[in-house]
Amino acid sequence: MKCQELQSQLHAYRDGELDLTSSLEIESHLNECKVCFQVNDNLKTLQKALRSDALRFQPNPDLEARIRSALRREARGAGTRVGWRWLIPVLSAAVLVIVFGGYLLTRSPGDDLIAREVVSGHVRSLMTPGHTIDVVSEDPHTVKPWFDGKLDFSPPVRDFTAQGFALIGGRLDYIANRPVAALIYERRKHPINVFIWPAAGGDTKAVAQVQQGYNVIHWTKSGMTFWAISDLNLAELQQLEGELEKP
Ligand SMILES: [Zn+2]
Numbered sequence: 107m108k109c110q111e112l113q114s115q116l117h118a119y120r121d122g123e124l125d126l127t128s129s130l131e132i133e134s135h136l137n138e139c140k141v142c143f144q145v146n147d148n149l150k151t152l153q154k155a156l157r158s159d160a161l162r163f164q165p166n167p168d169l170e171a172r173i174r175s176a177l178r179r180e181a182r183g184a185g186t187r188v189g190w191r192w193l194i195p196v197l198s199a200a201v202l203v204i205v206f207g208g209y210l211l212t213r214s215p216g217d218d219l220i221a222r223e224v225v226s227g228h229v230r231s232l233m234t235p236g237h238t239i240d241v242v243s244e245d246p247h248t249v250k251p252w253f254d255g256k257l258d259f260s261p262p263v264r265d266f267t268a269q270g271f272a273l274i275g276g277r278l279d280y281i282a283n284r285p286v287a288a289l290i291y292e293r294r295k296h297p298i299n300v301f302i303w304p305a306a307g308g309d310t311k312a313v314a315q316v317q318q319g320y321n322v323i324h325w326t327k328s329g330m331t332f333w334a335i336s337d338l339n340l341a342e343l344q345q346l347e348g349e350l351e352k353p
Pocket residue numbers: 108109110112135139140141142143
């Protein structure tokens with residue numbers, strides 16, 4: 107089974123809509139293919155996030171009572187005096203529900219969701235020794251060509267051993283619904299993952315945040331999005347960001 111074919115059936119698979127043979131075929135592919143495994147894993151995370159209560163709109167508890175009493179007034183003929191004014195709060199609430207619901211459906215995964223995917227990518231790479239790095243080399247001339255044919259872009263690969271950030275190797279990962287390059291650097295035994303993929307907009311300044319105890323820095327430069335993550339202190343991670351931002 108080809109990756110593309112599998113990924114087109116993944117939603118149906120996750121919703122339990124496939125027959126047994128197809129499901130088994132998909133499961134065996136997921137066991138062997140790291141990229142599709144990531145896609146499935148990310149879909150799982152997304153499904154979980156969408157089920158969260160935070161995304162549910164809770165109308166004011168007295169809304170139902172207000173609608174009912176307004177309807178009663180209308181039925182009694184008192185509506186002639188009250189006019190259509192009672193409709194304003196009801197319609198506002200309805201518009202709010204529609205607009206908010208539409209916003210949730212159309213919104214692309216935001217930076218917050220990506221930051222969480224970056225953390226899980228980093229944690230996953232630490233938890234599965236041997237899978238941390240697909241190509242082990244401190245030589246950018248070995249790491250960069252390794253990505254050829256595996257990605258539809260060529261990530262900038264540089265070594266910063268002289269600056270205290272040794273390039274260890276590279277890896278494929280799957281973040282923000284696309285395959286991305288992961289470069290692994292090391293500083294005083296602290297592993298650092300730098301995730302890179304093509305950016306839609308122009309350059310953006312680096313933004314630092316703490317996600318689940320990890321320092322995460324995100325910026326966009328020369329058409330590429332960068333997410334650096336480590337348990338290293340922020341000042342040192344910013345130092346690596348500075349090196350990566352140098353032309
Ligand atoms: Zn695959």
